[in-house]
Amino acid sequence: MTLAAPVRDELITLGRALAFDKILSGNRDVSCMTCHLPALGTGDGKSLPVGAGGIDLGPDRSHPAGQFTLRHSPALFNLHRLRKFLWDGRVEALEVGSIRTPAGEHIASEMEAVFEFGPLSAFPLFPVTSRVEMLGTDNDLADVPDEEFTELWSRIMDRLGAIEEYRQLFEAAYAGTSFDDMSLAHATNAIGGFLASAFSFSDSPWDRFLRGDDHQLTEAQLRGARDFMTVGCTKCHQTDILDGLPGNEFHNDALVQFGPGTGDGPTGTDDFGRERVTGDPADRRRFKTPPLRNIELTAPYGHVGQFVTLRGFVEHYNNVDSTLLAYDVSQVEPLLQRTLLHNYDEILATRDTMLLPIRLEETVVDDLVEFLKALTDDAARDLSAVTPFSVPSGLPIDRAR
Ligand code: HEC
Ligand code: HEC
Known part of the structure; x- marks a missing residue:
């Protein structure tokens, strides 16, 4: 440590x-x-x-x-x-x-x-x-x-x-x-x-790989690391994937909204995210790009815990405009299911365009998930x-x- x-x-x-x-x-x-x-x-x-x-x-x-x-x-x-x-x-x-x-x-x-x-x-x-x-x-x-x-x-x-x-x-x-x-x-x-x-923590396989030890990642993790860069994940999860540096910038990741919300929107149960801080409508529904260190250990994922598995979150990136509509709310607890907002058009209106070209084959999803597990420090x-x-x-x- x-x-x-x-x-x-x-x-x-x-x-x-x-x-x-x-x-x-x-x-x-x-x-x-x-x-x-x-x-x-x-x-x-x-x-x-x-x-x-x-x-x-x-x-x-x-x-x-x-x-x-x-x-x-x-x-x-x-x-x-x-x-x-x-x-x-x-x-x-x-x-x-x-x-x-x-x-x-x-x-x-x-x-x-x-x-x-x-x-x-x-x-x-x-x-x-x-x-x-x-x-x-x-x-x-x-x-x-x-x-x-x-x-x-x-x-x-x-x-x-x-x-x-x-x-x-x-x-x-x-x-x-x-x-x-x-x-x-x-x-x-x-x-x-x-x-x-x-x-x-600073001793995940990915940390050790970055320090020059080529033997730290499995074949699948190496493929996943390459995919992470080539499919466009690094456009937002920038150079320092683990700790989110340089800036933990804000993006609309095309995710559903549920829960009590922050008082935004017609029902008051929406959450306008970064706009609440800057007052700029362009920041609506933008949230911080989180660090991914030890991500395997921190389910559920997303700003209201939309996905209960890491694989589910990664699959969301496969053509977000359709995965948003197909979101399976049954994965969250019943009390929250009832509060799901059906404002998909509004979410897509400011969804980050960098997400649009991303398509993920099943095997690529597998490899990305394996790569994300290489960010876990055993300690x-x-x-x-x-x-x-x-x-x-x-x-x-x-x-x-
Ligand atoms: C009722 C549950 C709850 C309690 C109690 C709680 N937190 Fe949190 N914590 C949260 C939630 C939810 C967030 C995110 C809130 C948001 O982004 O608006 C958060 C965010 C944080 C963050 C920011 C992390 C980041 O990545 O941005 C830190 C640090 C933190 N809490 C530390 C603390 C400390 C220290 C205390 C005690 C003084 C505390 N929390 C008490 C639920 C809780
Ligand atoms: C347009 C910017 C952007 C791109 C591209 C992007 N992400 Fe994200 N990612 C985010 C943001 C922003 C969040 C948090 C969104 C939220 O909760 O509202 C996030 C959240 C995550 C989370 C959940 C983190 C947590 O703690 O809840 C994972 C895992 C993740 N991204 C992996 C990936 C992978 C894998 C790719 C490539 C297939 C990718 N991201 C592409 C911006 C992006």
Whole structure:
């Protein structure tokens, strides 16, 4: 496992505790890792996650009122290399080291000064503000009015400060600073450091092949790698297939939409993706080209988890205008099937034209899937050791079997 930058042990210890501790959620029932389970490739195995108020874990998790979050839970691999966060890129690293986030001026410069890992340090400030993800309703945090981020963040720090072990962990991680002088930025920076250290990988067969070892790929994987370039996958999944660099650009990949949506369209259940950030109608239904590292381990796929198998997602690229119409919604859970939008004409109206020439024979699909499996680092197959046995609040820890 190679890290971008070494993260000090005390910071990792703190970050790990916080990432698994449900104390960060309103009703103390959800931790970050509830939706990013190490045992499920740092996702949750569901098309759309169930956050606050949910029961059970992994694919079986459900909500008594049938609630889902709006988008699929992405994997958390090699986040230190990610420039654009979230499916629509609304948190991102700008040139000259600054960060753009939806909280804008809420993030005081004293908070920004604490961030050691760029947008990754800031990112965990947001899931805690989401009612459907972590905040919930009817609790001592949830009565803070929406948008009053600073008040909410300081109440979470009050909760943490009431636990002596947390005071010690924070002061060990930031030597020389007293807990009472810290803000939630110190917590989210630690979570960022933990995520970068626990989930960074650089030793898949494809990594080793790129480092010059020609014997790492099977014949089928070599054919798949060639196809990946010749059929046009690399037009969007650019030079660095694994981590999505240079830019994780945004495209309309001709995928169906379902779930609660983001308030867009006539029903409010549509999701205009990147347009929501830029305001530009040309960006409608464009989503981030995701990194493909360890993709074999992170089903389902797509921004609402449209495909439950990797093969299904690859087959979608065979003449997208017809595969979109032939989409088989029975692969997702029944509650979501009912929410499928039949707006195929609108999806195709802004579908990326680079997809149009792609035709894939069955054998090419086979080889592409084999190639995608060469992006898996064996060390990522079993991440159970990442989960701690206990957290300072004493609350139970979510660990998928
Ligand atoms: C209820 C489930 C849920 C919880 C709890 C949750 N997340 Fe997520 N996470 C998601 C979803 C869904 C997305 C994608 C949302 C979007 O794109 O709009 C996401 C996105 C992310 C991303 C961006 C990854 C990328 O590729 O863009 C990171 C990093 C992340 N979460 C970390 C965290 C941390 C840290 C916490 C705890 C503070 C947390 N998550 C809590 C579901 C969850
Ligand atoms: C026009 C740009 C474009 C092209 C060409 C393209 N992709 Fe994608 N790919 C994307 C975008 C954008 C997404 C995410 C779309 C979404 O969820 O809305 C994606 C998602 C994926 C995913 C799912 C990732 C995940 O974590 O959910 C896989 C696998 C994938 N692409 C493989 C391929 C393969 C194989 C090819 C070539 C046959 C290809 N892509 C061609 C843009 C593209």
